[in-house]
Amino acid sequence: MTAEPFLTDAGPFAEAERAAVYRAIHTRRDVRSQFTDRPINDATLLRLLTAAHHAPSVGLSQPWNFIVIRSEAVKLRAQTAFAKANAEAQAMFPEDRRALYSSLKLEGILTAPISLCVTCDHSRGGPVVLGRTHQPQMDVYSTVCAVQNLMLAARAEGIGVGWVSIFDPADMQQLLDLPNHVSAVAWLCLGHVDALYSEPELQAKGWAQRVPLADLVFAERWGRRA
Numbered sequence: 001m002t003a004e005p006f007l008t009d010a011g012p013f014a015e016a017e018r019a020a021v022y023r024a025i026h027t028r029r030d031v032r033s034q035f036t037d038r039p040i041n042d043a044t045l046l047r048l049l050t051a052a053h054h055a056p057s058v059g060l061s062q063p064w065n066f067i068v069i070r071s072e073a074v075k076l077r078a079q080t081a082f083a084k085a086n087a088e089a090q091a092m093f094p095e096d097r098r099a100l101y102s103s104l105k106l107e108g109i110l111t112a113p114i115s116l117c118v119t120c121d122h123s124r125g126g127p128v129v130l131g132r133t134h135q136p137q138m139d140v141y142s143t144v145c146a147v148q149n150l151m152l153a154a155r156a157e158g159i160g161v162g163w164v165s166i167f168d169p170a171d172m173q174q175l176l177d178l179p180n181h182v183s184a185v186a187w188l189c190l191g192h193v194d195a196l197y198s199e200p201e202l203q204a205k206g207w208a209q210r211v212p213l214a215d216l217v218f219a220e221r222w223g224r225r226a
């Protein structure tokens with residue numbers, strides 16, 4: 001029997017390795033306020049970007065780019081775009097939620113040493129992409145997989161990540177000179193952290209609660225309890 005080329009061993013990880021993977025998943029937090037000003041060195045940033053770049057992508061199209069932002073002027077413009085969108089957002093919530101919404105800190109753009117914009121190039125891979133023929137949005141989903149890889153790797157490195165999405169997309173296009181076929185999927189604030197919330201900050205502050213997993217698992221059909 002000849003061995004299939006390219007296949008490698010795929011047994012379970014050793015116990016400590018498994019524990020480390022789950023620890024990264026369970027202790028990762030979205031960070032808005034805990035960034036220290038300790039710079040992220042280039043080797044660490046490269047490991048994070050490499051982790052992102054090893055994400056799955058539809059048809060192996062790798063639709064992402066990573067824009068590394070260190071300029072205070074660009075961060076300031078992003079913060080201004082956030083503030084404008086956040087004022088609009090506040091007005092969208094029912095009155096009884098507005099005061100709590102306004103009290104939440106929802107970005108750390110100016111305190112995080114690096115902002116990273118992860119973009120999706122909708123033309124990557126050409127006009128017909130394997131796996132994307134019937135669902136064009138798969139390119140954005142792939143890009144989000146890259147973001148998640150980066151967030152988990154960052155947790156292992158002691159680097160906090162905060163995802164800021166309260167922007168008018170048009171402001172992002174302009175701020176970063178994005179061509180029309182490229183979208184900004186995630187604005188991520190990155191910085192070393194010494195402490196993290198032990199539960200989602202939005203839960204700690206009474207905005208929302210984690211739903212019990214059992215409420216979300218169905219068997220065979222929508223709505224049928226497992």
Ligand SMILES: Cc1cc2c(cc1C)N(C[C@H](O)[C@H](O)[C@H](O)COP(=O)(O)O)c1[nH]c(=O)[nH]c(=O)c1N2
Nearest residue numbers: 028029030032105106107163164165166200201202
């Ligand atoms: C696509 C997307 C977009 C955003 C977020 C997340 C994701 C996945 N989150 C963070 C979000 O509030 C957070 O993940 C949840 O509250 C759960 O908390 P932990 O991530 O476990 O800390 C987020 N947080 C915030 O303060 N401002 C924001 O604009 C956003 N935007």
